[in-house]
Amino acid sequence: MKDLLHPISLVIATLGFLCLLRDVPARRRDPASMALAAVFLLSGLSFLFSITPMWQYLDRALGTVNLSVPLAQGCVVALLACQQVVLTYWSSPPDVARGRARVWLGAGLAVIAGLFALFTQLTPSAPRPIDFTLYYAHDNAYAAYLTLYVTAYTLGELFLARACWRLARRSDRRSVSVGLRVVALGATITLGYSAVRIGNVIAGAFGGSLDQWESFAWTCGDVGAMLTLIGWLVPTISDQAQGVQYRVNQHRSYHCLRPLWLVFHREAPEIALPIDRVDPAQRRRFRGITIKLYRRAVEIRDGRFVIRQHLDAGVRENSEAHHRTRGLHGDELNAAVTADQIIAGITARAEGVRPDSDQLTDFADANRQTSRPMDDIGALLAVARHLPDPARAHQPERASA
CATH class of the missing domain: 1.20.1070.10 (Rhodopsin 7-helix transmembrane proteins)
Structure with a gap:
C-alpha cells in the first residue's frame, strides 16, 4: 500500500x-x-x-x-x-x-x-x-x-x-x-x-x-x-x-484597442511613443503586455487631446439623439457618442475646421469615473466597441458655425 x-x-x-x-x-x-x-x-x-x-x-x-x-x-x-x-x-x-x-x-x-x-x-x-x-x-x-x-x-x-x-x-x-x-x-x-x-x-x-x-x-x-x-x-x-485571466484580458484589450488607436495614428502619427532611444537593457520591459497596453492607452489619450479642439457641440447633440433612439443610456451612451465625436473630430481636423468657441465641447465620456488602471482601459474599450467603420458608418452632421 x-x-x-x-x-x-x-x-x-x-x-x-x-x-x-x-x-x-x-x-x-x-x-x-x-x-x-x-x-x-x-x-x-x-x-x-x-x-x-x-x-x-x-x-x-x-x-x-x-x-x-x-x-x-x-x-x-x-x-x-x-x-x-x-x-x-x-x-x-x-x-x-x-x-x-x-x-x-x-x-x-x-x-x-x-x-x-x-x-x-x-x-x-x-x-x-x-x-x-x-x-x-x-x-x-x-x-x-x-x-x-x-x-x-x-x-x-x-x-x-x-x-x-x-x-x-x-x-x-x-x-x-x-x-x-x-x-x-x-x-x-x-x-x-x-x-x-x-x-x-x-x-x-x-x-x-x-x-x-x-x-x-x-x-x-x-x-x-x-x-x-x-x-x-x-x-x-x-x-x-x-x-492568467488578467494577462489574457490584457492581451485581448490590447488587440481590441488597435482599431481605435489606428484611427488616431493615421491622423496624428506623432502620438506613437518612440522606444528606439530606450536603453537596450530596459527595452525588454517594453515588450511585456502590461507596458504595451499602458502605452497604447496613453497614445489613445494623446490622440483624443489632439482632436479635442475640433469637437463640435452639434455633433454631440445629434449623436446623443441618434443613440438614445437605439435605447442606449449611461456610460454606454457616452461611449457611443464619444466614438462618433472621434470620427467627426478627426474629419474636422483633416479639413482644418474648428467650431466657434460657443460650439466647442468635450468628449461625452470625459467625466467617467475610473479608479483602477483597467477601469480606464474598460472606458477606452467601450468607445472602441462603438467605433463605426469609416467606410460605411453613420457620420453625425457637424453643426454649422
Whole structure:
C-alpha cells in the first residue's frame, strides 16, 4: 500500500512545489510563502525517502540501513512546523508571528534531534522498507522513538486542524477559506495513521501486533497528506488563475484597442511613443503586455487631446439623439457618442475646421469615473466597441458655425 500511494503523493507534492516556485522570487521576503514552499518540498522528500527503491538506494549509498525512517519522518516533523509558521503569519501581526514561528521551528528541530538520537539506539539487522514498524514493534528503543514521533505528529495535526477551521471562518477570501477547510479535513484523516501507530506502541508492550491495520494506517496517512497539500494549493491556484485571466484580458484589450488607436495614428502619427532611444537593457520591459497596453492607452489619450479642439457641440447633440433612439443610456451612451465625436473630430481636423468657441465641447465620456488602471482601459474599450467603420458608418452632421 505504501509503495502504491507514496508515488501519487510525491507527484502532488512536486507539482505543488513547482507551482509555488513560480512565485518565490516575487515573494522571497514573505515568510509565509517561503514556509509554504518548504511544506511542499519537505512533503515530497518524505514520500521520496519512504519509497522502497529510494530506501534501498540510501541504504547502499549511506552505509546505514533504514536511515530513510528518520530522514522521512524528520521531514514530516519539519513540514508540520512549517505549516504552523504559515498559519501564524496568516493570523498574527508580523512581530508576534516572528516570535511564534521561532518557537514552532525550534520545537520541530528538537523533535528531529530526538528522533535521530533514538534511531542510533536501534540495532537494525537488515533493510525493512515494507515492515519496519512491525519488525521493531517490540524494541524498547523503537517504542520510545515511535512514541516521540507519533506524539509530535498527532499534536501537529490536531493543532493544524483546529487552527485551519478557526482561520477559515475568519477569512474573507473564499479560496483561502475553502483551502483551509480542505487542509483541516486532511489533517483530521491523518489521525487514523496516528491511532494505528499509537496502537503499535501499546500492542508491542503487551506482546501483540496490529499488522492487519498497516494498510489502513498508510491509507489514512497518504490520503490525509494529499488533501492537506491540495488544500494549501487552492489559494495559490486561485491567485495564479486570476493572474492568467488578467494577462489574457490584457492581451485581448490590447488587440481590441488597435482599431481605435489606428484611427488616431493615421491622423496624428506623432502620438506613437518612440522606444528606439530606450536603453537596450530596459527595452525588454517594453515588450511585456502590461507596458504595451499602458502605452497604447496613453497614445489613445494623446490622440483624443489632439482632436479635442475640433469637437463640435452639434455633433454631440445629434449623436446623443441618434443613440438614445437605439435605447442606449449611461456610460454606454457616452461611449457611443464619444466614438462618433472621434470620427467627426478627426474629419474636422483633416479639413482644418474648428467650431466657434460657443460650439466647442468635450468628449461625452470625459467625466467617467475610473479608479483602477483597467477601469480606464474598460472606458477606452467601450468607445472602441462603438467605433463605426469609416467606410460605411453613420457620420453625425457637424453643426454649422
